[in-house]
Amino acid sequence: MAQITIEALTFGYEGSAENVFEQLSLQFDTDWRIGLVGRNGRGKTTLLRLLQGGLAHRGRILSPMPFVRFPYEMEDPSLATGPLLEGLCPGAEGWQLQRELSLLGLAPDILGRPFSTLSGGERTRVLLSALFLREDHFPLIDEPTNHLDIEGRALLGDYLRGKPGFLLVSHDRAFLDRCTDHTLALNNTGPELVRGSYSRWAENARRRELQQRERDRQLRRDIARLGEAAGRTADWSDRVERSKAGAADKGYVGHKAAKMMKRAKATEARRDRAVEEKRALLQDVETAEPIRLNPLRHHERLLVEARALVISHGGRPVFAPLDLRVERGERVALRGANGSGKSSLLKLLAGEPLAHEGLLRSPANLVLSTLPQELQGLCGPLRDYAAQQGADLTLLLQFLKKLGLPRSQFDLDLSTFSEGQKKKVLLAASLCRPAHLYLWDEPLNYIDLLSRLQIEELILAHAPTLLFVEHDRAFCDRVATRTVALQPPAQPR
Secondary structure, three states: OOEEEEEEEEEOOOOOOOOOEEEEEEEEEOOOEEEEEOOOOOOHHHHHHHHHOOOOOEEEEEOOOOEEEEOOOOOOOOOEHHHHHHHHOOOOOHHHHHHHHHHOOOOHHHHHOEHHHOOHHHHHHHHHHHHOOOOOOEEEEEOOOOOOOHHHHHHHHHHHHOOOOEEEEOOOHHHHHHHOOEEEEEEOOEEEEEEOOHHHHHHHHHHHHHHHHHHHHHHHHHHHHHHHHHHHHHHHHHHHHHHHHHOOOHHHHHHHHHHHHHHHHHHHHHHHHHHHHHHHOOOOOOOOOOOOOOOOOOOOOEEEEEEEEEEEEOOEEOOOOEEEEEEOOOEEEEEOOOOOOHHHHHHHHOOOOOOEEEEEEOOOOOOEEEEOOOOOOOOOOHHHHHHHHOOOHHHHHHHHHHOOOOHHHOOOOHHHOOHHHHHHHHHHHHHOOOOOEEEEEOOOOOOOHHHHHHHHHHHHHHOOOEEEEOOOHHHHHHHOOEEEEOOOOOOOO
16 A cells, blocks of 8 residues: 655646646545545546646645556547557456456457447446556546446446545446545535545535534624624723713723723624634535526427337447337436437437438427537637527526536636536536427536536426436436336347
8 A cells, every 4th residue: 555645736727817726735545446526627637637747737746656547548449449458558468358348348359349339338448447457557537437327337336346546536426436435525625535435425514514504503693692792882881981071080980981892892802703713614515506497388298209219320220119208297218228329319309310210209399408418519608609509698607607617717718618517518508498398418427416416406396398318327216207218129130
């Protein structure tokens, strides 16, 4: 066991008014499995890049081993997967590669396939297998669950739980609980590193918040009471002082007035200390305003009907014939393994011209609001993006502010946003469009935990009709009214 030490780390991006980190100091053991959490834009990915050595900074990072970060940049994804892995982890034996792939649920023949032909989930698992074959490095893992289905996340969680130390960025509560033994939270006032899983940290944070809120209420009462008492005492002192003019013993009266003024100042000092204590409370409590949504109500009850629907890619069906009904007010979660056609189904419903057979019907004048999975191509100022999407700029900014995007970001180029902030832009744009039916493809990828809870509350409060793909088990369990599973097509004989 060895230790990694961060001393007085200070870093800010060029052109930014504030530093991301200011005098950050931390120390942790190399065998700890650490979950790194915090709101989007708080610096999680930046911290991984700083540890890896990709950014100039002030302060020191001391480590007994070099760092390696997931995801990797692949120079030529057209190459076969086996040679690519051998290049990422030179010295690893073939049996070691096959062992890691097997632990991640991948067959050995994947090594002969071009990396570019693998699904997003397969790519994630292949690259993670290489990460842990480099035993002389400390792993930095950034959002590994994106594009993994629920079963894939459970498999990956079990895999990571059997590994030595790493630093992991994720917003999936169940996944963090499955594989981490420490939690590093980037709070408003600085880092908090504690022993235990995310749920244990969250429960302790909740109890701390309740205690601080109770203390805050007590201090509010004390401050009001002490302020009134100081005012009364000072007023008495002034009246006593004014009575000196006709007093027989002016020295006694003056002494009495000075004593009362001293008491008033002591009371004011107690009030000031209470104010200072109150100011220090609740600074790490993350707050989020509720988001309002006004979904449209269609006059027909049945909004989507599919019978024996099959979508084909390259002439091959991607799922077995599907019967699907989505009625007004339902929130239907689409389930299926990676590559089972969930995104394709949403794209077809959104009007993309995909090859398909069977019946697909929706009522006339059905208004849709879509949320795509992809983040590529987001650039330029927010005002231009709002115009391209036909979204009201003021409303878009209101949604983003409630989702935790600071005002200082509003005038920056979208290309400078973190992945989570970009996802919030897509989400806000969808919310800006009142619709009869919302089609959301993995809406929570990169989204921080507090914003996930906001979105849950939004859906439960305003009950939009929703057809969605999402692999966050806690979110699906709370939000979905039912689940539809896409089955694999029959194999030709």
